[in-house]
Amino acid sequence: MICRLGGGGQGEYVPCRELLETRSKRDSPFPWCASTLRVFSETSSNSMNQEAVPKPICQAAYNNDFSEVQLLLDKNSNYLNIQDNFGGDTPLICACKQGNNKIASYLLKKNADVNLRNKKHRTCLHYAVRKRFTFLDYVLIIILMPVLLIGYLLMISKTKQNENLVKMLLRAGADVNATDFSGSTALHYACEMRNQAVxxxxxxxxxxxxxxxxxxxxPLDIARRLQFSNIESMLQKTS
Structure with a gap:
């Protein structure tokens, strides 16, 4: 950063650091420079810190904290479609990212906007079709698969939950052809994730x-590239 010495459009530019070094001198021509820069620095720092902190209701929706989401909405209904400063996510997007169906259903009943986009231009539907199993789900499926088919039943249950989430969003009017920053639709991601159920x-x-x-x-190109023959057949019938 540079500051200008002199007035009336005249003078020379010098680094503000040099002006800061003069703050202890009585004859400093810019006694305001140090304090002004300090205030600016503190304000910028506070602003950055505020942006880095997620909105409480978004965090609660992401963490599947249903009671906290209810409490916050009861306090202020404007939180319903609030967007996080960091990524632009809404509570509904956060819930869909994690596959938290109960919270997503509750937010939809409150008329949450299903077509709001975050900073990646993604809607909740983009995330819903991408969300199938967490890492923990995969671990449990692998461990429990030999035990009375419990792992298989868990896999079916998680797939059904994901399917129900997508159904909820579509019934609520989600734009099925919305494209994100990469030009991809929900169908692109469903093919990429081999999400045959949705x-x-x-x-x-x-x-x-x-x-x-x-x-x-x-989407058909993706299915062909990844050699997902079942998905390729489904798409060919449509096209």
């Missing part, structure tokens, strides 16, 4: 199979 739901909601992302790929 692809028929997206197609029934009139997902456009011809949309190309920034890589020039349609």
């Amino acid at each position: 692809i028929p739901l997206l197609l029934e909601a009139h997902a456009d199979v011809s949309v190309k992302n920034q890589n020039g790929e349609t």
Whole structure:
């Protein structure tokens, strides 16, 4: 940063650091410089700290803290569609990122906006189709698979939950053809994640199979590249 010495459009530019060093001198021509810069620095620091802290209701929705989400909305209904300063996520987006169906259902009943986008231009539907299993889910499935098919039943249960989440969002009017920063739709991500359970739901909601992302790929192109033959067949029937 530089400051200008002199007035009336004349004078020379010097680093503000030099002016800060003169703050203890009585004859400093800029007694305001140090204090002004200090206030500016503190204000910028506070602003950055505030932006880095997620909104409490977004954090609660992400953590699946249903009672906290209810409490915060009861206090202030404007929190329903509030967007986090850090990533632009809404409480609904946070819930969908984690597959927290109960919270997502509650927010939708409160008329949460399903088409708000975060800073990556993604809606809650983009995240819902990408969310199938957490790392812990995979671990449990692997461990429990040999035990009375418990692992298989867990996998079916999680898949059904994801399917129900996508159904809820589509019924609430989610834009099935919304594109994010990469030009990808929910169908692109469903194909990429091999999420066969939700692809028929997206197609029934009139997902456009011809949309190309920034890589020039349609959902069908992705299915072919990844050699997902079942998904490829589903998309070919539509197109």
